Amino acid sequence: MAHLLELTQQGDPGTIVDESQLDKIQLQNPQQLYELWERQQWQAHGIDLSRDPADWQALSDDEREYILWGLSSFFIGEERVTTQFSGLVMAYEDQSEEAYLATQQVDEARHTQFFGRYYDQVFSIGGGIDAQLERVREHVNDAFVRLFDEVLVAENKRLIADPSDRGAKIDFITTYMMVIEGTLALTGQYTITTFLERRGILPGFIEGFQNISRDEHRHVAYGTWYLQQAVRRDRSVGERVQAKLAELLPIAAEVLVPPGCSLEDEWEMFGFTRSEVHGYAFQALSRRMKAIGLGIPQLV
Amino acid sequence: MAHLLELTQQGDPGTIVDESQLDKIQLQNPQQLYELWERQQWQAHGIDLSRDPADWQALSDDEREYILWGLSSFFIGEERVTTQFSGLVMAYEDQSEEAYLATQQVDEARHTQFFGRYYDQVFSIGGGIDAQLERVREHVNDAFVRLFDEVLVAENKRLIADPSDRGAKIDFITTYMMVIEGTLALTGQYTITTFLERRGILPGFIEGFQNISRDEHRHVAYGTWYLQQAVRRDRSVGERVQAKLAELLPIAAEVLVPPGCSLEDEWEMFGFTRSEVHGYAFQALSRRMKAIGLGIPQLV
Numbered sequence: 001m002a003h004l005l006e007l008t009q010q011g012d013p014g015t016i017v018d019e020s021q022l023d024k025i026q027l028q029n030p031q032q033l034y035e036l037w038e039r040q041q042w043q044a045h046g047i048d049l050s051r052d053p054a055d056w057q058a059l060s061d062d063e064r065e066y067i068l069w070g071l072s073s074f075f076i077g078e079e080r081v082t083t084q085f086s087g088l089v090m091a092y093e094d095q096s097e098e099a100y101l102a103t104q105q106v107d108e109a110r111h112t113q114f115f116g117r118y119y120d121q122v123f124s125i126g127g128g129i130d131a132q133l134e135r136v137r138e139h140v141n142d143a144f145v146r147l148f149d150e151v152l153v154a155e156n157k158r159l160i161a162d163p164s165d166r167g168a169k170i171d172f173i174t175t176y177m178m179v180i181e182g183t184l185a186l187t188g189q190y191t192i193t194t195f196l197e198r199r200g201i202l203p204g205f206i207e208g209f210q211n212i213s214r215d216e217h218r219h220v221a222y223g224t225w226y227l228q229q230a231v232r233r234d235r236s237v238g239e240r241v242q243a244k245l246a247e248l249l250p251i252a253a254e255v256l257v258p259p260g261c262s263l264e265d266e267w268e269m270f271g272f273t274r275s276e277v278h279g280y281a282f283q284a285l286s287r288r289m290k291a292i293g294l295g296i297p298q299l300v
Numbered sequence: 301m302a303h304l305l306e307l308t309q310q311g312d313p314g315t316i317v318d319e320s321q322l323d324k325i326q327l328q329n330p331q332q333l334y335e336l337w338e339r340q341q342w343q344a345h346g347i348d349l350s351r352d353p354a355d356w357q358a359l360s361d362d363e364r365e366y367i368l369w370g371l372s373s374f375f376i377g378e379e380r381v382t383t384q385f386s387g388l389v390m391a392y393e394d395q396s397e398e399a400y401l402a403t404q405q406v407d408e409a410r411h412t413q414f415f416g417r418y419y420d421q422v423f424s425i426g427g428g429i430d431a432q433l434e435r436v437r438e439h440v441n442d443a444f445v446r447l448f449d450e451v452l453v454a455e456n457k458r459l460i461a462d463p464s465d466r467g468a469k470i471d472f473i474t475t476y477m478m479v480i481e482g483t484l485a486l487t488g489q490y491t492i493t494t495f496l497e498r499r500g501i502l503p504g505f506i507e508g509f510q511n512i513s514r515d516e517h518r519h520v521a522y523g524t525w526y527l528q529q530a531v532r533r534d535r536s537v538g539e540r541v542q543a544k545l546a547e548l549l550p551i552a553a554e555v556l557v558p559p560g561c562s563l564e565d566e567w568e569m570f571g572f573t574r575s576e577v578h579g580y581a582f583q584a585l586s587r588r589m590k591a592i593g594l595g596i597p598q599l600v
Contacts, residue, residue: 034413041341065395071349083398086386090460095429098383099409105389106406108401118394129395144426160460161392 005090010036010214010220013291014182014284015156022290029224030100033218037103040218044114049204052122056202068123069259070192070270074140074185075115079133080148081180082108087159088176091169100222107215115210122205143254151175151248170230170237177223179252180287181216187256189213195270222289227292238294243291245296266281310336310514311521313591314584324591327525331398333518337403338535342511344414349504352422356502368423369559370492370570372439374485375415379433380448381480387459388476391469400426400522407515411597414508420503429498443554451475451548470530474544477523479518479552482588486555487581489513497568512560520588523563538594553578 011028028036056064085105092098116129125132140148155175158168193209196202230237254263256277261267267274282296289296311328326337356364385405392398415427426431440448455475458468495508496502530537554563556577561567567574582596589596 034409038343038345038410043338045335045338079395082402083392086390089389090386092383095379095412095433098404099413102382102402102406102409106399106402109334109402110338112395113399133395249494 010217012033014288025291031096044110048207049121052202052204056122069139072136078111082154084156087156090163091159100129104219111212147251173223174241177220179248182220183281183285184252191270207240216246224288231293308516314588325591331396334400344410347508349421352502352504369439370475372436378411384452384456387456390463391459411512437539443551444550447551473523474541477520479548482520483552483581483585491570491572531593538586
C-alpha cells in the first residue's frame with residue numbers, strides 16, 4: 001500500500017488516524033483535486049508485468065481460483081463505475097467540478113484498461129475487454145448484481161434525466177463514493193494488496209492496484225467534500241445520506257462474502273477475518289462521516 | 301507547431317501530405333488512440349508561464365485586444381466541447397471506444413483549465429473559470445453562438461436522449477470532430493501558433509497550445525476512424541455526413557471572420573490572408589474526407 005501520508009494527501013479523511021479534528025477538517029475542493037490528478041498520471045499500459053506470469057503459474061489451482069474471484073469483482077466493478085458515471089459529470093455545478101468529474105471518469109476507464117491488459121497478459125483470458133467481462137461475470141454474487149447493475153444504474157439514469165436534481169446527486173455520491181468506492185473497493189484493495197505483498201507475488205499487479213487505490217482515495221475525497229458542503233448548507237441532506245447508507249450497507253456487506261459462505265459465517269478473505277474486514281471498512285466510513293458532520297447508522 | 305511526423309502519429313490523416321494513398325489508409329482504432337493518450341499526458345498547471353506576463357505587457361493595446369479576440373473563442377469553445385460531450389461518451393459501442401471517449405472529455409477539461417490559468421496569470425483576468433467565461437463572451441460572434449450554443453448543444457441532447465441513435469452519433473461526430481475541431485480549431489491553432497512563434501512571444505502559451513493541438517489531432521483521428529468504419533458498412537452514411545457538412549461549413553466560415561469584417565472582405569487573421577486560412581482548413585478537411593471515402597461539398 002502507498003504510505004499513509006501519501007493517502008492522506010489525497011484528501012480522503014478515511015485515512016486520518018487522529019479523529020479528534022475530523023469535524024473541523026478543511027477538505028480539498030474539486031479544483032485542488034483536479035490539479036492533484038494532473039500530478040498523478042499513470043499508464044495502465046506502461047506497468048511492467050514481466051514477473052507476474054511465472055508467479056501466477058506457480059500458484060495452485062485453488063489459489064488461482066480464489067484470486068480470480070477477488071479480482072473479477074473489481075474488473076466488472078470498474079466497467080460499471082466507468083459507464084454509469086456520465087449523469088454525475090452532467091450534474092457539475094461549476095467548471096472546476098466539471099473538470100474534476102471528467103478526471104474521475106477517465107480514471108475508471110484506465111482502471112478497466114489495467115484489468116483488461118492484466119487478464120490478457122497474465123491470466124491468459126483475452127479477446128478484448130467486452131469478451132473478458134462476459135467471461136468473468138460468473139464470479140460475482142447476487143448482492144453485487146443488485147448494487148452495480150440495479151441501484152447504481154438507476155441512480156445514474158435519474159441524474160441523466162435531470163442533472164439539476166440535487167437529491168439525486170446526493171444519492172448518487174453516497175452510493176458511489178461512500179459505499180462502492182469508500183467502503184467496498186478500498187477495503188478489498190487493502191486486503192488483496194496486503195495478501196499479495198505478504199506472499200511476495202504479482203508485483204506488476206500490486207503496482208497497478210496501488211495506483212488504482214490512490215485514485216479511489218482522491219474520488220472519495222471529492223465525495224466527502226461534496227457531502228460536507230451539502231450538509232453544512234442544509235442539515236436535512238444528512239438524513240438523506242444516512243437513509244441511503246442504511247439501505248445499501250447491508251447489500252455492500254453481502255458483496256464482500258466469499259463464494260460458498262454466508263454473511264454470518266466466520267469467513268476469511270485474503271487472510272483477514274470477517275470482523276477485520278468489516279472493522280476496516282467501518283472505521284474508514286465512520287471517519288468520512290465525521291468529516292461530513294454525521295454519525296453512521298448502526299448496521300455493519 | 302509540433303513536427304509533421306508527430307502529428308501524423310496522432311493518426312489524423314489531415315496532416316498527411318502524400319494524398320495518393322489516403323483512401324486505403326489504416327486508421328488507428330479507439331484502443332490504439334486510448335493507449336496513445338496514456339503516453340501523451342501533460343499538465344495544464346505545470347507549464348512554465350514565467351516569461352509570458354512581460355511579453356504581454358510589452359504589446360500595444362490594439363495587439364492585446366486582437367490576441368484576446370483570437371484566444372477567447374478558444375477558451376469558450378473548450379468549455380463548450382467539454383460540457384457538451386457526455387452524450388457521445390454514453391454512445392460508446394465497446395469498452396475500447398468508451399475508454400477513448402473518456403480521454404477526450406478530460407482533454408477538453410484540461411484545455412479549459414489551461415486557458416483559465418493563462419487568463420488569470422498572464423492576462424490578469426481572474427475570478428475562476430465561470431467568471432472568466434462570462435467576461436470573455438463579448439468576443440464571440442453570432443456564427444459562434446449558432447454553432448457552439450445551438451447546434452452542438454442540440455446534437456448532444458439528442459444523443460443523451462437516445463445514445464443508441466447511430467444517426468445522431470454520425471451527426472455529432474461530423475459536427476464536433478470534422479467541423480469544430482478539424483476545420484475550425486486546428487486552423488485557428490495553426491495561425492495563432494505560427495504568429496506567436498514568428499513574433500517570438502508568449503512561449504508558455506505556445507507550449508500549452510501545441511499540447512492542445514496534439515490532443516485535437518488525436519480527437520480528429522478518432523472521428524475520422526469512426527466515420528470511415530460507418531461509411532464502409534453503409535454508404536448512405538456518407539450522404540448524411542455531407543449533408544451535415546453542407547449545413548455547417550458556411551457557419552464555420554463565419555466563425556473565423558475577425559471583428560469588424562464580413563466574410564467577403566479581404567481580411568487577415570494573425571498574418572494569414574482569408575484565402576490562406578480557408579485553404580488550410582479546406583485541405584485538411586478534404587484529406588480526412590478522402591480517408592473516410594468521401595468527397596467534400598463544394599462550399600468553402
